[in-house]
Amino acid sequence: MVSDDLAGALDRVNQRFDLNEYETDAYLVVLEHGRLTASEIADRTDIPQPRVYDTVRSLGERGLVELRESRPIEVLAVDPQTAFGGVHDSLDALIDDLRTHYTAPARDAEAASLIKSRSTILRHIESVIEEAEYELILSLTPDLVGRFEDRLAARQRANVATELLVTPTADAPAAEEYDYASIATTVRAREGVTTPVIAVGDGEHAVYATQDAIAWNRERYGVVFDRSELGFLVSGFFNTLLWTTAEPVLDDGDDRTFPRRYASIRRCVADLDDGEGPFTVSVEGRDTATGEPRTVSGTVREVARDETGLTATLTIDTDDGTVTVGGRVAAFEDVEAHELRVEQD
Numbered sequence: 001m002v003s004d005d006l007a008g009a010l011d012r013v014n015q016r017f018d019l020n021e022y023e024t025d026a027y028l029v030v031l032e033h034g035r036l037t038a039s040e041i042a043d044r045t046d047i048p049q050p051r052v053y054d055t056v057r058s059l060g061e062r063g064l065v066e067l068r069e070s071r072p073i074e075v076l077a078v079d080p081q082t083a084f085g086g087v088h089d090s091l092d093a094l095i096d097d098l099r100t101h102y103t104a105p106a107r108d109a110e111a112a113s114l115i116k117s118r119s120t121i122l123r124h125i126e127s128v129i130e131e132a133e134y135e136l137i138l139s140l141t142p143d144l145v146g147r148f149e150d151r152l153a154a155r156q157r158a159n160v161a162t163e164l165l166v167t168p169t170a171d172a173p174a175a176e177e178y179d180y181a182s183i184a185t186t187v188r189a190r191e192g193v194t195t196p197v198i199a200v201g202d203g204e205h206a207v208y209a210t211q212d213a214i215a216w217n218r219e220r221y222g223v224v225f226d227r228s229e230l231g232f233l234v235s236g237f238f239n240t241l242l243w244t245t246a247e248p249v250l251d252d253g254d255d256r257t258f259p260r261r262y263a264s265i266r267r268c269v270a271d272l273d274d275g276e277g278p279f280t281v282s283v284e285g286r287d288t289a290t291g292e293p294r295t296v297s298g299t300v301r302e303v304a305r306d307e308t309g310l311t312a313t314l315t316i317d318t319d320d321g322t323v324t325v326g327g328r329v330a331a332f333e334d335v336e337a338h339e340l341r342v343e344q345d
Contacts, residue, residue: 022047022055030056030065030077037072113224118214121222124207125199126151132160132201134261137235138184139165139198139242141211142172145183152183159256161185161267165238165246167195167211172249180250188246197222198238203263203328203338206231232328239266258344265327268340269303269312278345281316283325285337294335296323299345314340 019027025045030036036044038052047055056075060067064083068074115121125144129136129151136155140148145166155162164184166172172189180187193211200206209222225231258279262268272279282297298318305312313333314325325340326333 022051023059026052026055026075027059027064030059030075031080034077036075038075039072041075112226112230115222115224116213116220121197121207121209121213122147124222124224125197125209128199128201128205128207129155131205134160135202135263135267136160136162137198137200137238137264138162139167139190139195139238141168141197141214142166144197144214145172149183156183156185161256161260161262163243163267164188165190165195165198165242166249167191167246168193169247175249184250187248187250188243189249190242190246195242198234198242200231200235200238203235204231206234208234235264236328239264258342260342262340262342263338265314265325265337265340266305266312268342269305269314272300272303272314272342273305275344280343280345281314281325282341283314283316283335283337284339285325285335288326288330288333288336296325296335298323300342 022045025047026041029041029044033040033044038056039049041047041056042049042052053073056065056067056073059065059075064078066076066078068076115124122144126148129138129148132155138152145152145164152162152164162184164180164187166187167190169189169191175187195211197209197211197214198207204226206225207222208225210220213220213222225234260268260271262271268281277300279300280298281300282295284293284295286292287294296316296318298316300314301317301322302315303312304315312327314337316323316325323335324333325335325337327337330336
């Protein structure tokens with residue numbers, strides 16, 4: 001059972017931050033102008049004149065504004081550092097207490113989850129970025145690029161290959177004005193607010209959401225996939241419909257050294273085709289004839305890809321003979337690759 005002290009602390013934090021629409025409008029307009037009368041607040045907001053006095057007195061009782069009992073009454077802004085100065089430490093202490101009561105929910109790794117909370121969607125995108133070990137596929141708005149900039153830069157420093165699609169193009173900073181190379185390996189920009197927000201890490205964990213869902217529209221949604229087969233559906237959609245209809249911003253700047261790991265055979269084959277071998281590769285996947293897990297290793301004999309770059313194949317010389325390797329849902333090759341590890345001899 002939660003203690004009375006913890007419940008009381010949570011209630012006090014809620015009282016400080018649980019502002020209604022009128023209180024929020026009044027607080028922000030006073031903060032902007034510094035000093036206003038009640039009638040001036042009514043003129044600058046949609047707060048009805050009869051409600052202004054109750055609204056500002058509520059803010060005053062919370063210490064968010066100062067009231068001057070003059071004629072007319074004046075409302076003075078309080079420095080946010082003063083108004084919220086003690087809240088930060090109190091909130092940290094409250095979070096520590098809450099964590100002692102937290103029980104992590106069991107999550108089904110096979111499930112796809114439908115979510116409508118903006119904060120939850122953003123948290124899952126952040127998780128995909130932070131947990132990616134070797135490959136990231138992203139479709140983000142410029143605002144989201146800014147939000148996750150530090151985390152993307154950290155992934156770049158960790159040698160995670162990142163394909164970034166920025167949308168809509170009209171809002172994306174030009175390559176001359178922004179250091180895209182610090183946050184991604186390859187960058188393209190695409191028109192349209194209809195382009196979804198996507199994050200796929202290592203070909204497995206994926207998030208799909210509409211731009212409306214990120215813009216506080218509660219009628220929209222996001223979907224989280226925590227299984228490699230489902231993550232492939234999102235990355236396949238990204239590669240075939242989004243990436244191919246976007247304009248280049250930053251050409252492939254992949255200067256990572258070998259060995260490298262790949263979830264995408266398309267990127268693997270492109271790197272090998274452009275690189276200088278010989279290369280050896282270890283592939284984890286499944287046999288396309290039996291569906292059983294299969295691991296093969298050997299020297300890369302040949303790489304092949306079509307003009308669009310959407311299909312790709314590896315031919316490997318192994319101790320047991322020649323083996324062909326394709327990507328997800330491969331049908332004509334011997335092995336469907338889930339993860340590839342490449343070394344340069």
